Amino acid sequence: MSADAAGRDDPFRASRWARVAWIALAVYVVYASSRMEISWERVVTGLENASRFFARMFPPNFERWELLLKGLLESLEIAVLSSAFGILLALPVGLAAARNLMPAWATWPARFVIVACRSFHPVIVAILFVKAVGFGALAGILALTVASIGFIGKLFTEAIEEISDKQVEAVRATGAPFASVLAFGVLPQVFSRFIGFSTYQLDSNLRNSTMVGIVGAGGIGGTLFAAFQRFDYDFVCAILIAIISLIMVGEVMATGVRKVFLEGATLADLFSRSGRAVRVRPLEGD
């Protein structure tokens, strides 16, 4: 507000600040780039590498499809289980953190859990779990469960805190016990958003489950990393194609779930319209 007023007093002041900001940005870019060790030779060899790289990627090699399938399945299992456990655990935590329903002694610990779960990238959490419980799918499941608790817990809490108190008050006035107030007064108000971010999280877990393998936490990521290190670029290409297809199938299924729960679709609706009806909202921030 005050900045606006100042800008109105002196029409050139804002643009002067903007110019200073642009110059600062330019100086920063030059400084930061100088630390990147960019050189002409590096670009040239890089481009040579790139052309060789892409030449060897095509055609993709699906010969080791059994290994590929095994990795994909494991990723899928990690995604399903971490989403299931994550959502299940996020519900009570998210509810306990809602300030409009819970006393402070419940909200503070719950909020702490949510912040703790959110603060690190899932891959970093995965690497810690690998060190603790060893290589394999368990570490991946635990890591993505933690990520799901953080994400869904935060959004669930926010959704509950935004509900209309009046509707809750009316249900409470009937003498309903607390659990029934939740079932009739609170959940209906947050249900659609809950389905929304649960399917989002399933999708996000699916994406990350293909990556945690890079640090040894199970799934196709391990296969991908190994193929990279052995310069099997045609296999790399095949794996990437498989991962992207898996993620796209996941998006279609998430859309289906949303339609059934939120728009009251029947199975017939799903299969008759699914072709081009609803464009999946791309899932970002993962």
Place this chain on the structure above:
Amino acid sequence: MPAAQPAADAHGAQRWRRFTSGQRLARFAVHLAIVAAIVAAIRSVEVIPEFLVDAPEQMLDLFTRMWPPDWAHYPDTIHEALMETIHIASLGTLLALVLALPVGVLAANNLVPSTPVNLFAKLILVSSRSVNSLVWALLFVGIFGPGALAGTLAIAFRSIGFVGKLFGEALEEAQAGPIEALTAAGAPWTSRMTFGYWPQVEPAFWSIALFRWDINVRESAVLGLVGAGGIGMALDSAMNLFQWDRVAVILIAIFAVVVLAEIVVTQVRKRVI
């Protein structure tokens, strides 16, 4: 009250159901599919039960080895790695902005009314988004060798899709009125862009940029695990050497930077946009 009985039968058709039978079938199918998926996953996933039982103890053990963090490690290597991470995130975001602007323009149907061009631009955006930044990092490490350059490019290429898509949508939502006025005044394409569209989408552009920078700070901390520079590399080597007190310092440093980035973004958004 036997008299109530026939009334109940007469109201038999009123046996209340929340959903139609078709909806119930669909919901049942989804529930069944969810349960089936979970059961199938539990049965086939290769988890050693002993490891699962052991997990809490192992985690606790890990934390006791991390505590207390050894701050002496911070000045020697960690600080520099941390700065490198921030550079990777910032330069990567800036590069993505530069690259995404034209692609976003090409993707906006009201600016470039050509469906093949729009689709091509959207294809670029979709492929950028579909590939995880860790995979982009692997790719660029393969091309340019390990280091911050690969990380920066990975961040940039992953962000193009995000920025381009949101920017394209902002352009398509721009109001036609001011642009029509400029067209009517005989303004050339470039003037229509700079005076018609840009003022309308500028706030959206900067807020997208800030949003992505925040995400990129988190992501760039991970890229080092595949050799693409930044604090992830320090984390990787500390773990391989079992220097747990150093790992603790690195984790705290990452946490601090992530929190700081979030504060910066909220403050800038509040003041400027």
Place this chain on the structure above:
Amino acid sequence: MLELKRLSKSYVPGKPVLVDIDLEIAARGITSVIGPSGTGKSTLIRCVNRLVEPTSGEILFDGVDLAGLSGQRLRHARRHIGMVFQEYNLVERLTVMENLLSGRLGYVSPWAAWRRAFPPDDLRAAFELLDVVGLAGYANRRADALSGGQRQRVGIARAVMQRPKLLLADEPTSSLDPKTSVEIMQLLADVARSREIPVLVNMHDVELARRFADRIVGMSEGRIVYDGPPATLTDGVLKSIYGGEAWLH
């Protein structure tokens, strides 16, 4: 039935909204509370079922002081008090039927409530009430798809579903147009008379109160200044409740 004894409420210490209210409500009939905005009518109604916590005083309901209850005993007391709200306060995303059945939540277990497994008696009563309030066939409509008048009909039906011993209504017609207001008050009066439920309703519309109430309680600045039948509610009394006189005719 209901007896308020020296009931006081102040949201901010030193600024009482209700001052030593003594009020007795008989086992039948409609009692209407009138008075200028901000005089504590709504607070009074809400204190009865403790949606607002009174600062001091007693709320004797069937001989039990509600002011001293908490937890399960408060919930059990609330089951016998139906409430109709100014802005209907339906759960917008639930269907009409679910909103009606929420009046029975005090009697079914949370698990049954979750599964929507209500006793057949409740369902029968709900369908009957839908007929009574003129919404037959609306059972599976979502509440947010209804008009204001229809919503308040659902609101009344929900309160009556509790088979209450007392109905509270907090400005039930203030969000409605004049014609619908009369219809809703008529419905409320009919339902209350046929089921012999006493009603405590606060209203800002004096004419509507005169037309439907058996007894009128006039409030001003947190105190009761008039208590009597509509017939003796003269212009002089109204002047003492609302102050001024330009608004009269």
